[in-house]
Amino acid sequence: MSNDRHVPVMLQRCLDMLAPALERPGAVVVDCTLGLGGHSEALLRDFPEARLVALDRDKEALRLSGERLAPYGDRATLVHAVYDELPEVLERLGIPRVDGVLFDLGVSSMQLDEADRGFAYAQDAPLDMRMDQTTGMSAAEVLNTYPPGELVRILRAYGEEKQAKRIVSAVVREREKEPFSNSARLVELIRDSLPQAAKRTGGNPAKRTFQALRIEVNGELSVLERAIPAAVKALAVGGRIAVLSYHSLEDRLVKQVFAAGAANTAPPGLPVVPERYQPRLKLLTRGAELPTEEEVAENRRAAPARLRGAERIREDEPS
Numbered sequence: 001m002s003n004d005r006h007v008p009v010m011l012q013r014c015l016d017m018l019a020p021a022l023e024r025p026g027a028v029v030v031d032c033t034l035g036l037g038g039h040s041e042a043l044l045r046d047f048p049e050a051r052l053v054a055l056d057r058d059k060e061a062l063r064l065s066g067e068r069l070a071p072y073g074d075r076a077t078l079v080h081a082v083y084d085e086l087p088e089v090l091e092r093l094g095i096p097r098v099d100g101v102l103f104d105l106g107v108s109s110m111q112l113d114e115a116d117r118g119f120a121y122a123q124d125a126p127l128d129m130r131m132d133q134t135t136g137m138s139a140a141e142v143l144n145t146y147p148p149g150e151l152v153r154i155l156r157a158y159g160e161e162k163q164a165k166r167i168v169s170a171v172v173r174e175r176e177k178e179p180f181s182n183s184a185r186l187v188e189l190i191r192d193s194l195p196q197a198a199k200r201t202g203g204n205p206a207k208r209t210f211q212a213l214r215i216e217v218n219g220e221l222s223v224l225e226r227a228i229p230a231a232v233k234a235l236a237v238g239g240r241i242a243v244l245s246y247h248s249l250e251d252r253l254v255k256q257v258f259a260a261g262a263a264n265t266a267p268p269g270l271p272v273v274p275e276r277y278q279p280r281l282k283l284l285t286r287g288a289e290l291p292t293e294e295e296v297a298e299n300r301r302a303a304p305a306r307l308r309g310a311e312r313i314r315e316d317e318p319s
Helices: 011-022 038-046 059-075 083-093 109-113 139-145 148-159 164-177 183-193 207-218 220-234 248-262 293-298
Strands: 028-031 051-056 076-080 098-104 235-245 281-283 306-312
Touching: 011 038, 011 098, 011 235, 011 306, 028 038, 038 051, 038 059, 038 098, 051 059, 051 083, 059 076, 083 220, 098 220, 139 148, 139 164, 139 207, 148 164, 148 207, 164 183, 183 207, 207 220, 220 235, 220 248, 235 248, 248 281, 248 306
Parallel strands: 028 051, 028 098, 051 076, 098 235
Antiparallel strands: 235 306, 281 306
16 A cells, blocks of 8 residues: 555644643543544554544454554554444543544545545445445445435435436336446446536546445444434543544534534523523634645545534533
8 A cells, every 4th residue: 555645634733732732641531433543543653642532333443443553552442333423433532532533524534545445436346335334235235225315315416416316217227127336337327328528527427426335335424423423421620622523524523513602592582691591612614624735645545534623612502
C-alpha cells in the first residue's frame, strides 16, 4: 500500500482544534473512525498524557491499526463498534466523560484501495460495500431487491443524483434479465443511461450512485444522526469535538447538531436568560473550514473535506 494514499486529511488542523482539551493530564480522546490509524497515531504522539479510545466497524482496519499503535501500549484501546455505539463503549470501559472526539467520515482509504470490497467504481469488483462484512445487506442485494421507488429515493437523497429515475429504470430492466453482482456492469449501465450532457460534468458518472449505495448499505446517515449528539453528550465541559465530512448531507447534519447546541433556547423577551436555556456549545469554526490548496494538491482525497468543531461550555441541565 503506498503511503501517499493514507495521509490523514486536515491532520494538523484537527490536532490544533483538539489541543486545548487534550493537554490536560489524564485526558481521554475518542477517535470514532479509526481506519488505518493515522489520526489516532498523531493524537497519541502529540498528547503524551492522553488516553485514546478508537472505534471501527471494520475488523481488518482494527487489525492493521492495532499493529501501528502497538508501541503506545495500553494508552490505546481499540474497539470493534459502529460509532453510534459510543455511549455503550464508554460505559463498558467505565469512562463517564471524554475530553476530545474526532470523526473522519470519509470512506477509509483502505476500503477504497481493496478492490474486492466493491467500494470503488474504477475497478471491477463484487458489489459489496459493507464496512463490516460480517453483517447486513450488500450493495448487490439492495440493487436487486429494493422496489424502484425506494431506489430512486436513495439515489436522490444520498447521491444527489438528478438522473435517478433514468438509472433506476435501467437497473430494474437489467436485474430482471440477470441480478447484479459486480461493479463494472453497474458502471456501464449508468454510463449508458445518462444523457450526453450529464456525462460531461463532475468526474465519473457512477460516483453519485456508488456514494448513495454505500450510505444505504452502511446506514451511514442514520448512524451519524445518533452518533454526533451522543458524542457531544459524552464531552466534559471544556471538551472539544472535530468532525470531517465529505459530502453535503453529512456536513448539514453536523452543522444542525452544533448549531442547536450553540443556540440560546430561551423564550424571547426574558430580561435574564436562565442557565437551562444557555448554549451548551461554542462553535470553533466559522461555517465549515476547507483544506488548503496545497493539501488538496498533495492529497486529492482531501478535496471535498469540510471541518467543523465545537467546544462544550456547559453541562446539560438535569432533565
